[in-house]
Amino acid sequence: MTEGSLSTRLGTVVSTDSGPNVMEFSFVLEGGPREIVARRGEFVSIVTDVGTVIARVQDLVRTNRYYQHAEAVREYQSRGEPLRSIFPTDRWQYTVAKARVLGLWSNNRTVRPYFAVSPGAVVRRVDEEILASFLKLDLEEGLHLGQLAYQNLEFAPSLDRLLSKHLAILAMSGAGKSYFVSVLLEELLSRHKERGRLAVVVVDVHGEYTYLKDITSDALGFHKAKFEVEHIRASHFQIPVQMLSAEAMGALVSDMSSIQIRDLRRVLSFMQNTLKEGYTLSDIVEYLQNDEKISRNTREALSGWLINLDETGLFGKEAVPSIRNIVKPGKIALVDLSDFISLKKKQIIVSYLASELLHLRRREAIPPFLLVLEEAHQFCPESRHELALPKSRIETIAREGRKFYALLCLISQRPVKLSTTVLSQCSNQAIFRCTNPYDLDHIGKSSEGIDRSSLDTITTLEIGEALFVGETVSVPTFVKIRPRKYEPTGFIKGLSEAVKKADR
Numbered sequence: 001m002t003e004g005s006l007s008t009r010l011g012t013v014v015s016t017d018s019g020p021n022v023m024e025f026s027f028v029l030e031g032g033p034r035e036i037v038a039r040r041g042e043f044v045s046i047v048t049d050v051g052t053v054i055a056r057v058q059d060l061v062r063t064n065r066y067y068q069h070a071e072a073v074r075e076y077q078s079r080g081e082p083l084r085s086i087f088p089t090d091r092w093q094y095t096v097a098k099a100r101v102l103g104l105w106s107n108n109r110t111v112r113p114y115f116a117v118s119p120g121a122v123v124r125r126v127d128e129e130i131l132a133s134f135l136k137l138d139l140e141e142g143l144h145l146g147q148l149a150y151q152n153l154e155f156a157p158s159l160d161r162l163l164s165k166h167l168a169i170l171a172m173s174g175a176g177k178s179y180f181v182s183v184l185l186e187e188l189l190s191r192h193k194e195r196g197r198l199a200v201v202v203v204d205v206h207g208e209y210t211y212l213k214d215i216t217s218d219a220l221g222f223h224k225a226k227f228e229v230e231h232i233r234a235s236h237f238q239i240p241v242q243m244l245s246a247e248a249m250g251a252l253v254s255d256m257s258s259i260q261i262r263d264l265r266r267v268l269s270f271m272q273n274t275l276k277e278g279y280t281l282s283d284i285v286e287y288l289q290n291d292e293k294i295s296r297n298t299r300e301a302l303s304g305w306l307i308n309l310d311e312t313g314l315f316g317k318e319a320v321p322s323i324r325n326i327v328k329p330g331k332i333a334l335v336d337l338s339d340f341i342s343l344k345k346k347q348i349i350v351s352y353l354a355s356e357l358l359h360l361r362r363r364e365a366i367p368p369f370l371l372v373l374e375e376a377h378q379f380c381p382e383s384r385h386e387l388a389l390p391k392s393r394i395e396t397i398a399r400e401g402r403k404f405y406a407l408l409c410l411i412s413q414r415p416v417k418l419s420t421t422v423l424s425q426c427s428n429q430a431i432f433r434c435t436n437p438y439d440l441d442h443i444g445k446s447s448e449g450i451d452r453s454s455l456d457t458i459t460t461l462e463i464g465e466a467l468f469v470g471e472t473v474s475v476p477t478f479v480k481i482r483p484r485k486y487e488p489t490g491f492i493k494g495l496s497e498a499v500k501k502a503d504r
């Protein structure tokens with residue numbers, strides 16, 4: 001390679017007390033005293049005989065020998081003469097960057113670094129093609145989600161790397177989680193059939209994705225795109241009673257005794273054998289009332305619980321809609337829970353969805369799917385005290401789903417409240433701004449690849465910026481999420497807009 005074809009020079013490696021060593025080196029930046037040629041977080045490279053060393057700037061230190069002695073500075077200060085009016089201070093100002101070595105790119109693959117770079121070596125901006133391969137991005141077929149935060153490089157991880165081992169999206173409220181999910185959904189919708197398309201089921205707790213049903217193929221840059229978005233109001237949902245075992249009903253009411261469950265099981269088995277077309281909860285109650293073999297007390301208790309369940313309006317003879325019809329490649333099914341205030345009703349729906357999806361996927365009755373779950377801490381909480389019906393189902397998908405591509409995308413603004421079992425099964429995490437120390441600590445403990453310095457940076461991220469950790473990229477990477485291609489209309493964007501509208 002000639003000097004001309006190499007990337008821009010950033011600086012020169014210097015000797016320090018501890019380096020350069022295998023993992024770290026410092027370099028003096030080129031450019032004028034006030035120029036910023038490299039930024040914290042930026043990837044840099046050193047070309048050596050055996051390959052390109054890739055490193056990341058951890059910190060920048062500015063020094064100037066004229067300002068090293070506090071006494072001298074104080075002296076000139078008291079005379080009222082700035083130092084720079086007497087000495088050429090600017091000429092002596094320079095910046096030292098501390099860089100951490102991430103790997104050696106050699107013969108188109110990453111090798112663990114095994115030597116220290118030489119003092120005097122030239123540090124350069126990383127060649128974009130090399131960086132993309134080093135980070136394992138797939139610029140051609142990947143999902144175009146944004147740009148690297150400190151580099152002019154598109155962030156396009158492959159579908160496999162981002163989603164095949166579950167994804168957790170964590171941050172404080174308002175940091176850009178749901179916005180990122182809409183960008184991800186845009187990418188999934190605009191995927192060509194030949195590249196393989198996932199089926200997506202979104203549990204839309206606040207109804208904030210319903211606008212996707214109006215999305216046009218033009219917005220996604222297609223002319224004749226074949227995609228489908230189905231909006232399903234949870235109040236129209238119907239869970240087939242036939243599908244519920246006595247244990248499942250027991251779980252729904254929480255204090256059913258084992259004797260009561262046994263009696264109920266006998267009743268259900270009779271009904272399943274005689275009423276092949278299905279039955280409702282009130283059919284069960286009617287049958288129970290006349291069953292002399294069950295004690296009067298049990299009959300009364302079971303009937304009471306079943307009537308209460310029936311009043312939720314969530315149960316019926318058959319499944320509405322049929323899960324097989326809503327889970328299709330390239331299709332997004334939005335299960336809109338915004339009609340419900342009751343957390344229990346939301347949990348019943350999510351519980352049913354999770355178990356049906358897993359069951360059908362295991363038998364290959366539906367294609368590989370992604371279940372997007374907003375407010376995940378409400379459905380699979382860490383605390384044992386909070387009763388959450390779907391918890392065990394979601395934990396099962398988290399543990400076993402990846403083997404047959406039943407995949408999760410969990411979103412939470414309270415990571416500390418989210419089940420650690422589930423969180424630790426998410427090999428990929430997208431972490432947006434987060435300032436709560438308990439949440440940060442929990443994130444640090446549950447994701448392997450994250451170091452202290454990256455964790456500190458999470459508190460300073462801007463809205464729409466995220467740290468991707470895990471299998472998505474080879475090293476933790478800061479990303480700026482791209483703007484949406486399709487912007488929903490009619491949404492109120494803040495308090496002042498809301499009060500203006502209300503006052504009209």
Ligand SMILES: Nc1ncnc2c1ncn2[C@@H]1O[C@H](COP(=O)(O)OP(=O)(O)OP(=O)(O)O)[C@@H](O)[C@H]1O
Binds near residue numbers: 171177413464
């Ligand atoms: N990548 C981005 N580009 C531009 N604007 C963004 C981006 N990400 C977020 N925003 C802005 O920030 C607002 C809040 O983002 P978002 O609704 O995604 O937050 P959130 O993390 O889902 O919060 P909550 O936990 O309360 O649901 C958005 O309405 C949007 O205006």
Ligand SMILES: [Mg+2]
Binds near residue numbers: 178179
């Ligand atoms: Mg949100």
